[in-house]
Amino acid sequence: MEKSVEILPNVFLDESFGENSPNTRQRESLYASLNHSFVGVHGAIEGAYRFYADSYGIVAHTLQVSWLQHLGANVILTPSFRYYTQTAARFYYYNLDETSIIPVRIPIGTAPYYTSDFRLSAEDAASYGLKIAWKASNYLQLDASYERYAMQGRDGVTPASAYPTAGISTVGVKFLW
Amino acid sequence: MPARVRPWERSALADDIMNPDRDPLGTAAAEHVYFSREPHQGAVAWAGAAADATEPQALSL
Numbered sequence: 001m002e003k004s005v006e007i008l009p010n011v012f013l014d015e016s017f018g019e020n021s022p023n024t025r026q027r028e029s030l031y032a033s034l035n036h037s038f039v040g041v042h043g044a045i046e047g048a049y050r051f052y053a054d055s056y057g058i059v060a061h062t063l064q065v066s067w068l069q070h071l072g073a074n075v076i077l078t079p080s081f082r083y084y085t086q087t088a089a090r091f092y093y094y095n096l097d098e099t100s101i102i103p104v105r106i107p108i109g110t111a112p113y114y115t116s117d118f119r120l121s122a123e124d125a126a127s128y129g130l131k132i133a134w135k136a137s138n139y140l141q142l143d144a145s146y147e148r149y150a151m152q153g154r155d156g157v158t159p160a161s162a163y164p165t166a167g168i169s170t171v172g173v174k175f176l177w
Numbered sequence: 178m179p180a181r182v183r184p185w186e187r188s189a190l191a192d193d194i195m196n197p198d199r200d201p202l203g204t205a206a207a208e209h210v211y212f213s214r215e216p217h218q219g220a221v222a223w224a225g226a227a228a229d230a231t232e233p234q235a236l237s238l
Contacts, residue, residue, distance in 0.1 A: 029217065033197050035194075035195045035196075035197060037186075037189040037190070037192065037194070037195055039186075039189050043194070044192070044194040044195055046194075046197065048197075050217070052217040054216070056216075058216060058217075060215070060216075060217045062217065068194035070192075070194065076193065076194060084211070084215055084217075086215065086216070086217065119214060119215065119216050120216060123215075125211075125214070125215065131203075133200070143200070143203065145203070147207075149210075151214060164214055166210070166214075168207075168210055170203060170206055170207070172200065172202065172203050174202075
């Protein structure tokens with residue numbers, strides 16, 4: 001957390017302070033998912049939605065849609081798309097310069113709260129991926145997936161460089177006995 | 178209430194692609210990746226997901 005502090009008359013210095021968040025956080029979420037089979041094409045669609053809200057003032061929605069396609073008897077190919085969006089915590093500031101908040105050296109967990117953690121800013125993330133699962137035998141299943149993930153801020157203040165993009169690779173091996 | 182699933186539809190329902198919990202470990206791994214960047218947590222239908230995720234704490238004194 002940065003704030004420009006007047007250390008002498010008309011002499012300002014940018015100083016860093018620790019984040020000060022509430023000591024407690026109440027989280028609520030609701031999740032619903034729906035699968036629908038398309039027998040004629042050996043596929044199914046899966047849609048999932050999650051609502052999330054917490055006492056920091058963050059409200060988030062997640063939507064994920066996947067298509068599950070059988071290729072032959074032993075392979076399932078799954079392209080998917082995921083979208084996530086959240087509002088900012090009510091005490092998120094990129095810096096404290098335009099505020100009347102006087103930050104403390106050691107976080108005390110009582111108001112006024114402030115954070116510049118990008119994860120608590122207004123942001124969206126979109127990703128798309130592809131997964132292939134292969135039932136190699138009755139005892140062995142293998143899967144591999146790749147997902148492209150990109151997050152971006154919505155507040156117009158926090159720099160774009162704060163938000164990550166990622167390539168996510170996963171390999172899974174499942175033994176059954 | 179009469180069952181709305183027809184007998185010949187039961188095999189479709191038994192198919193792995195109709196099971197949201199077909200890969201709980203993969204789901205947990207994906208949730209962990211998301212959770213390190215997004216503060217939302219919980220309420221995934223299948224077991225284990227995000228339950229062991231530790232909340233990242235930012236502290237820069």
